Amino acid sequence: MNTINVLFITDKFIKYDLMYEKLEKALDKLNYKIIPDVIATSWPDLPFEYCNSISEYINVDAELLEKIAGKEIILTHVGGIKRTHIEKADKLKIIGCIRSLPVNVDLKAIREKNIKIIYAPGRSTEAVAEFTLGLIISIRRKIFNAHLKLKKGIWDNSFFHYDSAAPPFKDTVIGIIGFGYIGKKVCKLLKPFNCKILVFDPFVDNRVIINNGATPVNDLKELLSLSDIITIHARPPDLCTKIIGEQEIDLMKSSAYLINTSRGYLVDYEALYKALKKGKISGAAIDTYDVEPINIKNPLLSLENVIITPHIAGATKNTAEAGLEKVCEGIGQVLTIENTGNLCGKI
Numbered sequence: 001m002n003t004i005n006v007l008f009i010t011d012k013f014i015k016y017d018l019m020y021e022k023l024e025k026a027l028d029k030l031n032y033k034i035i036p037d038v039i040a041t042s043w044p045d046l047p048f049e050y051c052n053s054i055s056e057y058i059n060v061d062a063e064l065l066e067k068i069a070g071k072e073i074i075l076t077h078v079g080g081i082k083r084t085h086i087e088k089a090d091k092l093k094i095i096g097c098i099r100s101l102p103v104n105v106d107l108k109a110i111r112e113k114n115i116k117i118i119y120a121p122g123r124s125t126e127a128v129a130e131f132t133l134g135l136i137i138s139i140r141r142k143i144f145n146a147h148l149k150l151k152k153g154i155w156d157n158s159f160f161h162y163d164s165a166a167p168p169f170k171d172t173v174i175g176i177i178g179f180g181y182i183g184k185k186v187c188k189l190l191k192p193f194n195c196k197i198l199v200f201d202p203f204v205d206n207r208v209i210i211n212n213g214a215t216p217v218n219d220l221k222e223l224l225s226l227s228d229i230i231t232i233h234a235r236p237p238d239l240c241t242k243i244i245g246e247q248e249i250d251l252m253k254s255s256a257y258l259i260n261t262s263r264g265y266l267v268d269y270e271a272l273y274k275a276l277k278k279g280k281i282s283g284a285a286i287d288t289y290d291v292e293p294i295n296i297k298n299p300l301l302s303l304e305n306v307i308i309t310p311h312i313a314g315a316t317k318n319t320a321e322a323g324l325e326k327v328c329e330g331i332g333q334v335l336t337i338e339n340t341g342n343l344c345g346k347i
Contacts, residue, residue, distance in 0.1 A: 009079030011043040026328035057104035083109040096327040118330035122181040123323030124314035129185035131313035135285035169193035175227030178234030224251040231259040246271040261313040264289035
């Protein structure tokens with residue numbers, strides 16, 4: 001049996017036992033015995049850091065510099081892997097990053113040393129889509145508002161007044177911005193409600209949108225002006241691109257709701273607060289922010305027409321397990337190619 005030196009960079013969501021179990025299962029059929037080493041982080045109890053080469057990472061600089069020599073595989077979730085680490089990696093063959101995109105790994109540095117990277121596109125698709133649907137139903141039917149009032153001892157009969165009651169979903173237009181894994185899944189989950197679904201995504205062929213039972217819209221302004229509920233599932237390549245600002249909010253119906261379970265930097269939250277405060281739109285449901293954790297003095301927290309959650313849309317056991325399985329399977333396939341030159345299945 002061959003041995004292989006593996007460094008596990010763990011956290012409180014993807015824990016060591018789960019990492020080891022999934023990798024052992026993937027490598028067992030290849031007759032590898034894992035020699036493990038561990039760096040344990042406290043994420044998500046620690047906030048992400050950002051630098052020029054990587055983003056959304058937890059700093060493990062000192063421990064990783066100490067431990068990386070001799071390691072053949074690194075399995076990480078949010079631990080940051082920088083050029084300074086790669087330069088000390090004398091035997092590293094593969095990095096497994098249990099993320100939809102390996103934003104916490106310096107890709108340029110690993111390519112220069114021909115180190116393979118395996119990651120997990122779509123790992124949180126089901127979780128985020130389900131969470132989005134929950135927010136859409138909750139904010140449209142005012143479930144959260146009713147909850148807050150009753151917790152304060154207020155039995156508010158006005159929720160049953162005709163003028164304040166929500167229209168049925170079959171009369172609702174839902175606009176989806178971004179039609180990748182999650183946008184498609186949200187569309188599928190919404191289909192049984194018989195609502196009309198509009199999609200704006202300039203990178204997706206209109207035929208794909210139509211085949212998924214939605215109507216393509218070639219102009220974001222059109223989607224914003226026609227939709228009763230707008231949900232964002234885009235991921236532009238930089239941290240500066242805001243797709244919803246004051247001008248975009250001005251195009252929305254006064255009865256409209258905005259949902260963001262994508263990236264916080266996509267929305268100008270100062271402009272959104274002002275619009276919500278003035279009643280320019282009816283409400284918003286937000287799970288991500290441009291700065292996390294959100295400042296407890298952020299004025300959005302004072303509004304009753306906002307549902308606000310701490311970036312938990314992807315937090316299901318399936319996200320952890322599915323991502324790990326995909327990455328560990330990919331690691332096994334890379335080792336198979338290396339050892340035999342043959343590939344069974346896809347990475």
